[in-house]
Amino acid sequence: MNAVLRPITNHHAAPLQVRKLSHGYEDGTVLAGIDLSLQPGSVLGLIGRNGAGKSTLIRAMVGLLKPDSGEAFLFGEPALKISDSVKARLAYVPQQPEALAWLTAQQMFDYVGRFYPDWDASFAKTKLREWGILPNKVLGKLSPGERQRVDLIRALASQPSLLILDEPAAALDPVARRDLLREIALRAGEAGTTVLFSTHIVSDLERVASDIAFLHEGKLLLQCAVDESKERFARLWLPASMSAAAPTDALSRCRHADGSLSVVVERRADGAWPEAALLPGARVDALGLEDLFVEIAG
């Protein structure tokens, strides 16, 4: 452990904050004015369809991408210019990690561990054994799932205050996925680690996330607590004769063959559903997270 780090300058800043972040590629805009903030100890699940811009947003959050406009802050420092002290508190696992294919898992931990002041070598060793990964096999010869697990161990062993995972469960089998989710929940619950992970597997969100952020077509459609989402949003079905009265600010809108209309609505500030819910024939259906996701993104 020979890391030399400067003292942390801003202990009270939010672990992660994104302000008016926009970015686009040659084929169009990917992120359009994203605002997001993470409270210490929270577990935020960033959900969205494939190509919604989750990975781009995450890369901008950790300073691997210079956005067209807007800014991301990590512990109060601009993501593009973070200091060593912030880096020591941050761990990021990209989607399908491929780093250091020429090293073995053990060598990779030996290499990375020397830079982190709180590196937990015994955790790394134990987890490798628990997850059945040969420590002396070169990373390039591991399966994508095994490689993902090695990188997750690498991230967790640095004992970060902020853990950012891009589709961490994508290449994992159900057992490994459950192990990972348990580990995330444990870290957040016991060590107060703030976690942000992107996924399109809704059940993973329901299992560990305290908050969700829904990214759709480059915009953050909603950000709220997981439990609150079930209370706050519902599907409002209106018969054809009443469909003209549907609220204009609905999150999604689906016209059926018989002329009836389904919209996703949000409770008003006073806790009541929009007035259209009181119309004759109107029906309000509770939505689970998955239904909400499908209704909005489908």
Next chain:
Amino acid sequence: MNAQAVLLTPWRATQTQMRWLSLGVLALCALGGLGLVLFAKHGETAWFIAAAYDTGLIYLWAFFLSSISLLAIDARWLCIPGMQRTAVMATLFYAVLSLLPTAIIAIVHGREQAPMLLISLLCVLGGLSFALLPRYMAMFLGILPTLFNMLSRSYNLPSIGDPRFMTWGAAFAALFAVICVLRWRSMTAKAPRGQMGFSGPMVLQYRRAQSMGCTSMNGVDSTTQVRQRPDWMQPQPDLCHVGPSQPDYALRVALGGWYLPRTLRGHLQSLAPLLFALLVPCAILLLSYLGNHALSLHAWRPLAMLMVGWIAMFGSMGLMFSTLMLIQQRWKKNNAELPLLALLPGLGDAQSSKRRMLMVAMRRPLVFQALALIALLALTLPSHPSALSMLLLVVGQLGCAAALIACVISVIGGRPLTPPGIFSLMIGVSLLIGSNSFLPSGVMGSRAWAPPLSYALVLLSGWFIVGVALAWVGRRGWRALKTRPHAFMPNG
């Protein structure tokens, strides 16, 4: 299976670029054949045309028609037996068809058909064997003529006019045919993914090259390289000095490839295949040389100097291209080493890590290039070469170093050359260095040779144009690097 499917098999097994390239090579061979006819003496015409055609046949079977075997592999693994049979039939059909023009040439010119046909058959089977044999066999291809000459002298092998030629030729053809059948069977029996290593057939490399086309100039990615290497050839990194107190080491480990710090065992291990590969041709050259000359240091010196001169010249260029490929590859992926480095504490602030990254990426190749230049000067200066020869040698080496600097800055700065740009640079530098290749032998020995002034001026003009282009690439990269927040931002 039908006749049309058999006829179309080579088209279905290859991509457009490969088809055009094959057509171009065949056209060149045809033109070469016609050119040879103009200078041929009476009675040699048929042999000259056949020789040009046979050269084309070797290429065609080594690189184009051998791709039919790829179709056979896919058919086997997709469980489409009809397609597999079609591939086999197409191979046999085109093999027979390949012999037809030779037969026509022999009949038209009234020559004996059997020896001509046998040579064409040897070319067909030889080309196909090359494609089906393991990749490492290709390393020994360059020494085959020397080997053949040596064996001819030692065992009195018959030439084409010899009455024993038919027996020997038929035996070789039978040997090649057996190799082709056995390799075809073993190749189609295994999954292609498991055969991409060094001992896998050469033809599987064509698929990768074809699929990459000229849009990707980054070579094989690190994971694929690791997967292709057997365990005993995996690098043995030396991580003793890695840590925030020595960030240069950490960066070298993250760059991998030939930047990777290795243990002594690791160095020996990485050099072993190269030394082994050099050992065989060197032994053959030695045996060949001993057959003609007495073993004396005086007789060996020119050959050794020539070898060292070429290794220094072409090595310097190869080093530049391989470094560029490696750096491009590392800065292309956003899920590999760059995120790790970008968030690794202890590598210093953005400005110092940019400087350090540039130094680490350039220091080793530049040191080797400087050593190559010193070796070249040490070899040539004692012969008192002309100023022009020296100028060309030095400009060539400095040009390679300048290309390395400009390209590395442009990649790390986030403004890398496009694939056509790299391709043009490769062609330009290769041609210019290739044009210098006579210099090591020309300036050595008792009578140093000076290139004509016009020739030197053309080469220097070429280097000037390359230099201007590199200056533009380097300046553009440098400006981009200055505005980049940090050095570890992926370009992909």
